[in-house]
Every structure is written in C-alpha cells, then in structure tokens.
Amino acid sequence: xxxxxxxxxxxxxxxxxxxxxxxxxxxxxxxxxxxxxxxxxxxxxxxxxxxxxxxxxxxxxxxxxxxxxxxxxxxxxxxxxxxxxxxxxxxxxxxxxxxxxxxxxxxxxxxxxxxxxxxxxxxxxxxxxxxxxxxxxxxxxxxxxxxxxxxxxxxxxxxxxxxxxxxxxxxxxxxxxxxxxxxxxxxxxxxxxxxxxxxxxxxxxxxxxxxxxxxxxxxxxxxxxxxxxxxxxxxxxxxxx
Numbered sequence: 001x002x003x004x005x006x007x008x009x010x011x012x013x014x015x016x017x018x019x020x021x022x023x024x025x026x027x028x029x030x031x032x033x034x035x036x037x038x039x040x041x042x043x044x045x046x047x048x049x050x051x052x053x054x055x056x057x058x059x060x061x062x063x064x065x066x067x068x069x070x071x072x073x074x075x076x077x078x079x080x081x082x083x084x085x086x087x088x089x090x091x092x093x094x095x096x097x098x099x100x101x102x103x104x105x106x107x108x109x110x111x112x113x114x115x116x117x118x119x120x121x122x123x124x125x126x127x128x129x130x131x132x133x134x135x136x137x138x139x140x141x142x143x144x145x146x147x148x149x150x151x152x153x154x155x156x157x158x159x160x161x162x163x164x165x166x167x168x169x170x171x172x173x174x175x176x177x178x179x180x181x182x183x184x185x186x187x188x189x190x191x192x193x194x195x196x197x198x199x200x201x202x203x204x205x206x207x208x209x210x211x212x213x214x215x216x217x218x219x220x221x222x223x224x225x226x227x228x229x230x231x232x233x234x235x236x237x238x239x240x241x
Contacts, residue, residue, distance in 0.1 A: 001192060001230070002230075003190055003191050003192055003230050003231070003232050004190070004232070005192075006192050006193075007190070009172075009192075009193050010174055010190070011096070011097070011172075011174065012096060012174070014188075014190060015188045015234050015237075017234060017235070018071070018234075019071060019190070019232040019233060019234050020070065020071050020233065020234065020235055021068065021069070021070055021071060021232075021233040022068075022069050022071065022230065022231065022232055022233070023066050023067065023068050023069075023230075023231045023233060024066055024067045024228060024229070024230050024231070025064050025066045025226070025228070025229045025231060026064060026065050026066060026067075026227065026228050027064055027065060027130070027132075027137055027225075027227065027228075028062055028063070028064035028225065028226045028229070029062060029063050029064070029137075029139070029150070029152045029199060029201060029223060029224075029225055030060060030062055030167075030170065030171065030196075030199075030223060030224040030225070030226075031060060031061050031062070031150075031201060031203070031219045031223050032058055032059070032060045032166075032170055032219055032220060032221040032223075033058065033059050033060075033209075033216055033219055033220045033221075034053075034054075034056040034057065034058050034059075034220040034221070035056065035057050035058070035059060036056065036057070037050060037052050037055070037056065037057045039057070039211070040057035040059065040089055041057070043089070043102070043211060044089065044091060044100055045100075045179040045184070047093070047179060047184040047239075047241040048091040048092070048093050048100060048177055048179070048184065049091060049092040049093065050089070050090075050091060050092075051090040051091050051092045051097050052090075053090075053166055053169050053170075054166075057089060057090070058089060058090055058170060058220075058221075059087065059088070059089050059102075059209055060087070060088055060089075060170060061085065061086070061087050061148070061206070061208055061209070062085065062086055062088075063083075063084075063085040063130075063139045063141065063148065063150065064083075064084060064085070065081055065082060065083045065084070065130055066081075066082050066084060067079060067080045067081065067082070068082060068111065076110075078108065078110060079108065079110065079111070082106060082107065082108045082111055083106060083107045083108075083128040083129075083130055083141075084104060084105065084106040084108075084111070085104075085105045085106075085126075085128070085139075085141050085148060085208070086101055086103065086104045086105075087101070087102045087103045087104075087208050087209050088100060088101045088102060089102065090169075090170070090173070091177055093177055093184065093186065093239060093241060094186075094239065094241075096174075096175055096186070097173055097175075098173050098174070098175035098176055098177050098186065099173050099175070099176045099177070100176070100177050100178075101121055101122060101176065101178070102122065102209065103122050103124060103146070103208065104121055104122060104123045104124065105123075105124050105125075105126035105128065105141050105143050105146070105208075106123060106124075106125065106126065106128070107125070107126065107127075107128045109125060111123065112124065112125050118235070118236070119176075119178065119187060119236060120178045120180040120185060120236065121176075121178055124143050124146075125143070126141050126142060126143035126146075127141070127142045127143070128140065128141045128142075134153075135153045135154060136151055136152070136153040137151065137152055137153060138150075138151050139151075139152070141208075145207055145210075146207055146208045146210070147205045147206070147207045147208070148203075148205060148206055148207075148208050149203070149204040149205040149206075150201060150202065150203045150204065150206075151201070151202045151204075152199055152200060152201040152202070152223065152225065153199065153200055153225065154197040154198070154199055154225040154227070155197065155198040155199055155200055155225075156197050156198040157197065158195035158196060158197045158226070158227065159195070159196065159197075160193040160194065160195065160196065161193070161194060161196055166221055167196060167221075167224060170221075171194045171196065171224070172193065172194065174188065174189055174190060174191075175187060175188050175189060176189070178236070183238055184238070184239045184241045185236040185237060185238050185239065186236065186237050186239055187233065187234060187235070187236045187237070188233075188234040188237070189231055189232065189233050189234070190231070190232045191229050191230060191231045191232070192229070192230075194226055194229065195226055195227070195228075195229070196224045196225070196226055197224065197225045197226065197227070198222065198224065198225070199222075199223040199224050199225035200223070201219070201223040203216075203217050203218070203219070204217075205217075
C-alpha cells in the first residue's frame with residue numbers, strides 16, 4: 001500500500017514540501033519502560049516538552065532491519081538490509097508529539113554518516129546480528145558497553161492500536177526532534193497506522209539505556225511486533241524555539 005493513499009489518521013496535515021526518502025521497516029519489536037518524569041526530563045533538551053502517559057515518562061528500544069532509498073532512485077547497494085536499533089523517549093514541540101532519540105545503533109557506515117550529517121541524530125556504528133528460526137527472531141547488538149540480546153516473535157494477527165491506548169500513544173507519532181548547537185529541529189514522517197501484533201520477547205541482555213538499571217530486562221508494557229511498514233521521510237525543519 002502506498003502510504004500516501006491514507007492520510008486521514010494523521011494528527012496534522014502532510015508537509016507541503018516533498019518527501020526525500022523512503023524506508024521500509026521490517027520485523028520490528030517495540031519494547032517499553034516507564035520512569036518518573038523527573039528522571040527523564042533532565043535527559044531531554046529544555047526546548048522540548050517531555051510527553052507523558054499516565055503521569056509517567058516512557059523509554060522505548062526498537063530493534064529492526066530496513067531498506068533505504070532516496071526518492072526517485074532504487075535502493076542503493078548496501079542499503080537493502082540495514083540493521084538498526086533505536087532508544088528513544090517521547091516529546092512535544094509546538095503542539096506536535098514526536099520522538100527524541102538517545103541513540104541509534106546500526107551496522108551501516110553510510111547510515112551513520114547520513115543520519116549524523118543530514119538529520120543531526122546520535123547514530124553509532126555497532127556490531128549487530130539478526131537470525132530467524134521459524135517465527136522467532138534472535139537479535140543482538142554490541143557497541144562498547146551498550147549491549148542488547150533478545151529473542152522475539154509475533155503472537156497474534158496484526159491490527160491497528162486503539163486510539164487512547166498506550167500502544168497508540170507510543171507508536172502513532174509522525175515526527176522526530178533533534179537539538180544541535182542550541183537549535184531545535186523537527187523531521188516529519190508519514191506512514192499508515194502501525195499494523196501491530198502481540199509479541200513474545202525474552203530480553204537476555206540490555207545495557208542500551210545507561211541511565212536505567214538491570215530492571216530494564218523486564219519491560220513495563222507488553223511488547224509489540226510489526227512485520228513491515230513503509231515510511232516516507234521529510235528533511236529537517238528548524239523551529240523557532
């Protein structure tokens with residue numbers, strides 16, 4: 001399905017500028033942990049408002065693999081199966097809820113270069129692997145002392161998250177935010193509503209979010225899985241904050 005065939009679910013209209021990149025995210029696991037808001041507030045730039053659900057701040061870790069292509073071009077060599085895992089929290093600016101990344105680990109040097117240069121994001125090169133046995137994925141990542149090792153898989157048919165639910169609040173976000181040299185930027189994205197599946201997830205190692213403890217081995221909310229999602233991405237826009 002072309003993502004532009006459905007836009008009525010968006011919380012604000014599509015940007016007027018053309019999108020510049022398409023990514024297809026595959027075999028993605030959502031894992032989530034809640035924290036006291038004050039504990040996360042100090043980790044987010046002051047120009048961004050921390051977003052909360054149930055009075056708590058949330059941190060998510062999402063391992064997946066993807067293909068990347070610039071608009072109007074085929075997928076370049078080396079970008080057809082890029083492993084990535086991001087660690088993020090949830091913020092608001094100018095009334096638009098979005099995502100703020102603590103880290104984005106990937107196996108692709110090109111993705112690190114492009115993410116840092118064009119999107120001013122904290123991308124890092126990591127040693128990452130994914131294997132599939134039946135419906136179970138084994139995913140590992142290592143970057144210095146940031147480790148992740150998990151087995152996961154889908155447990156139900158896909159369905160969109162119900163509006164007002166925690167899963168909807170966590171996943172249905174249509175922009176990212178970054179702050180660089182004191183300047184705040186927003187990058188718009190678009191996709192159809194997430195086709196989420198209930199998931200099993202056995203986390204064996206997790207030191208990705210260094211401000212947490214070993215308690216992060218057990219997520220605060222049920223994990224979710226998504227088989228595939230096409231995502232359109234716009235260039236960064238500087239905000240006057």
